[in-house]
Amino acid sequence: MQQRSIAISLPATGEDEWQAIREPLTTGWLTQGPKVAAFEQAFAARHGVAHALATTSCTTGLHLILAGLNIGPGDEVVVPAFTWVATANVVVYCGATPVFADVDRVTYNIDPVDVARRITPRTKAVIAVHLFGLCADMEALRAVVPSHIPIIEDAACAAGANYKGTSAGGLGTAAAFSFHPRKSITTGEGGMVTTNDPGLAEVANMLRNHGASISEEQRHNGPRPYLLPEFNLLGFNYRMTDLQGAVGLVQLEKLDRFIAERAQWASYYARELAALDWIRLPSEPAGGRHAWQAYVLYVDPHKAPLSRNSIMQGLLAAGVSTRPGTHAVHMLGYYARRFGLKPDDYPGARDCNNHTMAIPLHNRMTAEDYAYVVEVLREIARKPCVE
Structure with a gap:
């Protein structure tokens, strides 16, 4: 056989994505704006969730979720020991302690039996990773995780996956997805937070925009352009650009x-x-x-x-x-x-x-x-x- 050169992964992008970025470039709205909003709405509809919030990456999405849940110093978050390092890093970013649980050698996902051993009075969340696109056993996890402890989905690899008929992103309290080029759909870098909790969605929306009470789009399009937003939260700059949102819309269709x-x-x-x-x-x-x-x-x-x-x-x-x-x-x-x-x-x-x-x-x-x-x-x- 003639030797080939086969990459482990390549993004499937082309003319459609190239044309999609023309509108943001022409209008001049390059940061988070109407294309991001449309991408969020389409992603939420596809994954059967009430709220979707675009971010700069899955990592920042996970960080937003933990921050929105007020997880901080003194708290513990159970995470799988076999995962990309970001799953644990976001816990440390919050000043909390990652508590590792072992994984199943067959599914590669977090082992619910070991999770049960790691729960303590300081446990404030469990992060279940849907590794390589296979959803974690959420029913088995919920059976061992007390109901007051949120289960967060690290769905970096799981856009379009489902578990017993429910789409990834709607299986826990909140989820974060990745659009890195190695994922099934891409925006270059980028991520998405999903949740059915309106309060968490509202807080995460503010936190991703420096803690601002209103978005830049709302301020620019509002009747009082002289007003700046109020800042009652210490937030972050985790906004997706409209260039990425335009590409994401095209990719999501595929x-x-x-x-x-x-x-x-x-x-x-x-x-x-x-x-x-x-x-x-x-x-x-x-x-x-x-x-x-x-x-x-x-x-x-x-x-x-x-x-x-x-x-x-x-x-x-x-x-x-x-x-x-x-x-x-x-x-x-x-x-x-x-x-x-x-x-x-x-x-x-x-x-x-x-x-x-x-x-x-x-x-x-x-x-x-x-x-x-x-x-x-x-x-x-x-x-x-x-x-």
């Missing part, structure tokens, strides 16, 4: 098609890789919809012909980009040092850190690309068990 394509090729991988007993295929939901932000394999260290890292190096040499699924946050230097954590404290997260591998899955791949990835993996399996 979301379901993008997910359907990814699901088709995820099924292809599952069929073609089933015979390789040294990898475990991603878990699929029963009665839900996987968003397939990433296709993450688990490399069995006892059966694999080579170590996970050597397999990744072999794929790279053949032109196939890969990544570890994500990292075990408790093994990262800052968290290990600050909280005195060791790798074995969370064995599920440790193993997922060491043995997961994401292979290419995105909306700019061709059938030939997918076939090539499969063939390279099969060829690696035929190599002798030496490194």
Whole structure:
């Protein structure tokens, strides 16, 4: 086979998105304005929630949620030990303490049984990550989390996913989504907060705009242009631009098609890789919809012909980009040092850190690309068990 060069992910953008930014550039309204508002309304409608608030990133969206819930020093927030570092960082930003819970090695999501062990009188929230587009087991979580403790969805990877018929974003007290280029839909950088709580939505809306009592759009379009907003909250500048909102509107229209394509090729991988007993295929939901932000394999260290890292190096040499699924946050230097954590404290997260591998899955791949990835993996399996 002729060697290819296949990226782990590429954003599916083009002429539609290029044309979408013309209006904001022409009108001169570049910061948060009518395009952001339209994007928010469309996103809320698609995900079945009452309120959607665009932000600069999923990270700032999560920070807004915690700040809006008045989480601060002395409080604890339970987070999964296997996730992108931002999930824990936002807790520290608030002056609160992240309390890690282990994850399930099959779904990669937070383990409700371990969550139950981590709840204390200081617990003020639980963050459930829908990792790689698979919704966390929200029913099992709610069964072990006391009703007065909010469950927040880190839905960075989960635009368009659903859990037993309910869309991600409407499964907890609030959620935050990401529009980073590695996600199914993108605005470059950018995020979205969703909630059905009108009070939380109102506070988050002010906090993302420096704590202002009214938005810039309201002030500019209002009858008293001499008025400046009141500031009764210490807020942040977490506003999305109208350029991003215009792109987001176009991308959102393509979301379901993008997910359907990814699901088709995820099924292809599952069929073609089933015979390789040294990898475990991603878990699929029963009665839900996987968003397939990433296709993450688990490399069995006892059966694999080579170590996970050597397999990744072999794929790279053949032109196939890969990544570890994500990292075990408790093994990262800052968290290990600050909280005195060791790798074995969370064995599920440790193993997922060491043995997961994401292979290419995105909306700019061709059938030939997918076939090539499969063939390279099969060829690696035929190599002798030496490194």
